[in-house]
Structure formats: C-alpha cells, structure tokens
Amino acid sequence: ATPTALLVGTGRAAQLGIVIKGPEILESTRRVDTMVLDKTGTVTEGRMRLADVLAPAAADGSGWTDGTRADVLRLAGAVEAGSEHPIARAVADAAQEAARAGGTTLPRARDFFNHAGRGVSATVDDGGTARDVLVGRPSWLAGQDVAGTGPDDDVTRAHAHAETDGATAVVVAWEGRARGVLVLRDEVKATSAQAVAQIKELGITPYLLTGDNRAAAERVADEVGIAPEHVIAEVLPEDKLDVVRSLQDRGRVVGVVGDGVNDAAALAQAGRQGLGLAMGTGTDAAIEASDITLVRGDLRSAPTAIRISRKTLRIIK
Ligand code: ADP
Numbered sequence: 001a002t003p004t005a006l007l008v009g010t011g012r013a014a015q016l017g018i019v020i021k022g023p024e025i026l027e028s029t030r031r032v033d034t035m036v037l038d039k040t041g042t043v044t045e046g047r048m049r050l051a052d053v054l055a056p057a058a059a060d061g062s063g064w065t066d067g068t069r070a071d072v073l074r075l076a077g078a079v080e081a082g083s084e085h086p087i088a089r090a091v092a093d094a095a096q097e098a099a100r101a102g103g104t105t106l107p108r109a110r111d112f113f114n115h116a117g118r119g120v121s122a123t124v125d126d127g128g129t130a131r132d133v134l135v136g137r138p139s140w141l142a143g144q145d146v147a148g149t150g151p152d153d154d155v156t157r158a159h160a161h162a163e164t165d166g167a168t169a170v171v172v173a174w175e176g177r178a179r180g181v182l183v184l185r186d187e188v189k190a191t192s193a194q195a196v197a198q199i200k201e202l203g204i205t206p207y208l209l210t211g212d213n214r215a216a217a218e219r220v221a222d223e224v225g226i227a228p229e230h231v232i233a234e235v236l237p238e239d240k241l242d243v244v245r246s247l248q249d250r251g252r253v254v255g256v257v258g259d260g261v262n263d264a265a266a267l268a269q270a271g272r273q274g275l276g277l278a279m280g281t282g283t284d285a286a287i288e289a290s291d292i293t294l295v296r297g298d299l300r301s302a303p304t305a306i307r308i309s310r311k312t313l314r315i316i317k
C-alpha cells in the first residue's frame, strides 16, 4: 500500500502544475544531484525570431547579387514550412510575411525531409524551376556535397561570425551550393535564472545540453548562471542519451529537463536511474518519455518538485 504521505506529496505537486506519474517516483526525485537542462524551449522560450538574412554577394560568381537575400528567405521558408522546429517556425513565418508584403505566396515544396539535429531538405517549385533546397548546419551541408561550405568560403564565414555573436545560424543551399545564412535569436525565459539559482541552492549541479552551437549555448548559460564547464553543446539528438549515460556512469543521479522530440531518449534514460522531466508546453514524445510533467512550462517547477519530494520522504522516514 502506498503511504498516505506519498499521495499527499504528489497531490501537493499536482496543485502546483507538477504531474508525477506515480508516487514511487518521489524517491528518485529526492536523490537527484545533477540536473541536465535542454536549452531551446526549456531554458529559452523556444520562440526564435529571424534577426537577419545574409547573402554574401555572388559567392559563386554566378551573378547572384541583389535579390539574393529575398531568394534565400523565400526558398528556405518554403522548405521550413514543413517543419515544427523553432528555427523552422521563425523562418517560415518571416518568409510568409515577406511574400505577403510583396503580394505573392511562398512556393510549394515536395519531398520534404527532416534530418533531426542537422537540418531540413525539400524540392521547391520556384516559378516553374524545381530546386533542391537544404537548410541546416554547415557541417551537415558539407557532408551532403554542397559547395561553398569550406572554412574560407563567404557563407561559412558569415555563419561563423553570426554564431560567435551568440546567435543561432543556419546555412541555406540550393543546386548544390551554399547561398546564404539565416540568423536567429531566442530569448531566455524570464524565470530561468531564478530556477537555476534554486537548483543550485538544493545542492544540485545544473548542466546545459544542446544541439546548438557553443557560443550561443555559453551566452545562455552565462545569463542563467550555469558554469561554462557544464555546457555541453553541439550534441546530436542521438548523442544526448550518451551524455546522460556518462554522467550516470560517474555515479550521478541525473534529472533531465527537456521539451523536444530530440530529448525523448535522454529523458527515458534519465528515468531509469534518476528522473525525466518534460515541459508541459513541449512535444508529446517528451511528455510520454518522462516521469514528471511541468505543466506550466516554468523551469522553477523542477526545483519545486525536488523540494516536495524531499519534504514528503522526510515525513515518512
Ligand atoms: P536543440 O538541442 O537546441 O533543441 P536541435 O538538436 O533541434 O537543437 O538542432 C540542432 C541544430 O540542427 C540547429 O541548431 C540547426 O543548426 C540544425 N537544425 C535542426 N532543425 C533544423 C531546421 N528545421 N532547420 C534548419 N536547421 C535545423
């Protein structure tokens, strides 16, 4: 039989928008000593906005100069319309708006593919011309035999420059050549710094885990109070799981807080020995893979859950 105190604990949590899958989970919640936080959508709003479109003039000597920025946005927007990623939403919305302002509509894309943690691709019907368009991280594009992705190429340099500045940047390519860069920015949630401070007060070490670039990750970490040595950036979705596992192998009891499809495996792995917490504002995949749902999408609910579990189990013991 479940002790009444446990039910009181989960009931109290539920009132605060912290849905715990079962009373037995309070025990692992209590023991968590390491909290791995996903960046986009967990610590940040996950609502990116397009800050800039860069199209280095005639990068390929093909004569693409003026108008290229508009082409970059239009073709990228047509592809990203097929994705739910925060980057995709920002790009598709901005492209749609630009098209509307120009009295046109976005071209149609077919054969859309989402390459998780890397980018997206599709064939866009651009006024009768079919163009194979890719949008994503430069290392992925380079591996797809896209020209203009070498370290000294204009597009690569524009991309690196934007990322050094703490933005998230993706490269747009079509017809086998990199054509431009989209620069995106995301805001840290107003409550994230306080949440991290509360996590530290509980004696728990916070980590930041992301597929995004290191400079953008460090900027967010600095803003919320996570040490730079606890920033794990540029991690592919399938490798997030290994990050959790290696912390567990070092004897840590790991809690993971995430919101994306990309976080589901890491959340499930955390749940084996520690705790998976999903943002209620996140994807169904993340919620299903986790032990606790933070309904309000407020990171402060994570330390609150720990506090409630510690208090509840103190009462029992
Ligand atoms: P996070 O861990 O921050 O949620 P992801 O693993 O989803 O990040 O994505 C990592 C990187 O992969 C992005 O920063 C971007 O470079 C690229 N990427 C992922 N999805 C897309 C997309 N829809 N369009 C363009 N680039 C993408």
Ligand code: MG
Residues within 6 Å of the ligand: 038, 039, 040, 041, 042, 258, 259, 260
């Ligand atoms: Mg995320």
